[in-house]
Amino acid sequence: MPKINSAMSAAELSVMHVIWAQGKIKSRELIDILQQSQTWSDSTIKTLLGRLVKKEILATLRNGKELIYIPTVDEAYITNQYTQDMFSQFCDHHKGEAITNLVQTSPLSQSDIKSMMAILMDRLSDAPAEIECHCLPEQCAHSHT
Structure with a gap:
């Protein structure tokens, strides 16, 4: 589409x-x-x-x-x-927080929650320990190394 x-x-x-x-x-x-x-x-x-x-x-x-x-x-x-x-x-560092907030504040069915849990469990093994920030130093408060 x-x-x-x-x-x-x-x-x-x-x-x-x-x-x-x-x-x-x-x-x-x-x-x-x-x-x-x-x-x-x-x-x-x-x-x-x-x-x-x-x-x-x-x-x-x-x-x-x-x-x-x-x-x-x-x-x-x-x-x-x-x-x-x-x-x-959004800065990559804030995406997880935004998603968490949406999950906490949005009406979700049991089916929605099961689907999200399956996706999260599938992604867990490949997820980095920390998210790398791709913002320009002047755009974000996170340290850039």
């Missing part, structure tokens, strides 16, 4: 959550759903949809006068890409 080059705003993500949940949706249905929880006008929602189409996150089909919106990428892909992009900006 191609890398999505344009980040989505919080508003665009709200629109996408509805579309991902529906699979595909007519513009009028989408507007009605979004206006139950947002104070957005029809034109605001149409602007957001236009941006998502331009970013190639949505595709459209015409059904008479009605547009049908279809996601071109799935939610898991976007979630993984955003996570990777965010973590690539």
Whole structure:
């Protein structure tokens, strides 16, 4: 799947959550759903949809006068890409701490936890005793030797 080059705003993500949940949706249905929880006008929602189409996150089909919106990428892909992009900006020394914090504060199913435990146990034997910092000395408080 191609890398999505344009980040989505919080508003665009709200629109996408509805579309991902529906699979595909007519513009009028989408507007009605979004206006139950947002104070957005029809034109605001149409602007957001236009941006998502331009970013190639949505595709459209015409059904008479009605547009049908279809996601071109799935939610898991976007979630993984955003996570990777965010973590690539962290100092390597802080990634484990950030992951630990997410595990402590995120709702997780037993299946999620078992999956994480299996991955961690598999990686344990190859993990270094300490993580090497790749930041420039001026970017990070860790000592560079």
